[in-house]
Amino acid sequence: MKYLLILALALAVIWLWKAHRRSSLAEKARAQNPPPATGKSKTLQTTEVIACDVCAVHLPLNEALTGGRGVYCSEAHRRQAES
Numbered sequence: 776m777k778y779l780l781i782l783a784l785a786l787a788v789i790w791l792w793k794a795h796r797r798s799s800l801a802e803k804a805r806a807q808n809p810p811p812a813t814g815k816s817k818t819l820q821t822t823e824v825i826a827c828d829v830c831a832v833h834l835p836l837n838e839a840l841t842g843g844r845g846v847y848c849s850e851a852h853r854r855q856a857e858s
């Protein structure tokens with residue numbers, strides 16, 4: 776009975792050691808290759824927001840209309856500012 780207890784204890788120690796090693800390896804892999812979710816939020820952070828020169832509405836730069844004198848939210852405001 777005593778040997779059985781020692782064997783069980785040894786198995787528990789090995790199992791715990793393996794589980795710890797697996798989790799630290801996973802952490803290392805995560806640190807080296809960040810998950811794609813982090814990359815996605817990075818692209819969201821780099822999206823620049825500008826204000827229309829006529830109505831001051833804020834919009835992403837890739838949706839804005841660029842004119843000779845500034846950036847606008849719509850074709851109507853571009854025409855209004857530049858004519």
Ligand SMILES: [Zn+2]
Pocket residue numbers: 827828829830831832847848849852
């Ligand atoms: Zn506008």
